[in-house]
Amino acid sequence: MHITDNQLAAALGAWRRPDAGLARALADAVGDATLDGRLRVGSRLPAERRAAAALGVSRGTVIAALGILRDEGRVDTRRGSASTLRLPPEATARIAPSSALGEDGAIDLRRAVPAAPHALYQRAVLRAAERSGPVLAESGETGPGLPELRSLIADRYTRERLATRPEQILITSGTRSALALLSTHLRPRAVAVEIPTYFDPLAGFRAIGTRLVGCRVTADGWDLDQLEDALRTATGGMAYLVPDFQNPTGALMPKAVRRTVARLAERHRVTVVVDETMRDLDLRDTPAPVQRIPGSILIGSAAKTIWAGLRVGWIRGPAALVGVLARHPLCEPLSAAPTQQLVAIELLRDLEPLLRDRRAVLRRQRDHLSGLLAGDDRWRFTVPPGGLALWLRLTTMRADLVTTRARAHGLELSPGPSFAADATHSHHLRLPYTPPISTLDRIATVLDLACPTIGRTSARPARR
């Protein structure tokens, strides 16, 4: 099938971007339109001259854009014929780690994590090794982090309209290390946390004897009364929040609530630490810029956007705080190995194409799993605007029992109470949509077997 000039212009819409050259922006727009299905995979683009006229650019721009698309495996061009659209290799590649595929029997979904983007990662490791000479000639202690990596991360914040200098960035081996360093330095008497939230930080806070005060969050948002109460109770302490596609609910904190958090935190002298690990996993159809909580300390990680095994994360805060943290005795042991920082530089330098592909795969998988589970009265859920998982409220049985029954069918899940500082949420279950469609079908079948129907205690047979 041939794409006409008009179809191409209509599918791309307003594709020019202030942050990219014409060829790059055009290539990205064609790639996005293919991933979104506005341009069909396998169809042929108009000839260069005609595409240039339809889009109001020079033929050279179209040729350069096609070159980029070819290099990224998004089009095929045979000598003398039109360019054919392809899905990029990353979009057809699976995101889930092998343990979540169930190829050897069990599907392990206790962690919602992606596998590394293999080819990209291996190329980055090779390039990092080639460039490692000066780093290997040093002591191996990186203090606040390699200057190039700190600059790269600072520049990304600045591009997102949060002006940041490299001195405001401290590299750690992930967000858990960032939290360990911050909480050891701040020594908060109490920490305000969302209920439910990412479970590992809860264990970390408990390990240092900090009191946890909870604030309820659902897929529909934050309970403002509880938020206020939690911040008041944590006076002089810390808050650990995940406002962007919160784990496990997927909720996105509205701008007004962010301002309220900032106001309350200031009033009660609470240091707000915001975990932005999920921020790039925005699966909305028309993503709009997401505001930040003014005055908060940000922690980030490559764990979900690239790979948890990279073990590179960071803290963004006032330069004075970063300076103090850099002198903390735990800074070095909690920092990322210099060779890992080199790999991170290679991958973070051009993260956008990888993110685009990941988001497209995740959106498809989220919609598929939501479609399989929709309309069943044994659970309720809201399709999350981002993140990696559905958060199911079970209506017929406790989540720990469903988890045990699912395990008997080879599916490992995390039940609600593990996410709750107060061990509540006994009827909730986190269901990651990181696996490919065929595995999601199996997961839905297991859930069907493990969850009794209303009014019955035995599982009903699979519908599929």
Ligand SMILES: Cc1ncc(COP(=O)(O)O)c(C=O)c1O
């Ligand atoms: C909210 C959140 N933060 C951070 C992480 C990862 O932490 P780290 O960077 O230490 O691997 C996860 C992984 O599940 C998470 O859900």
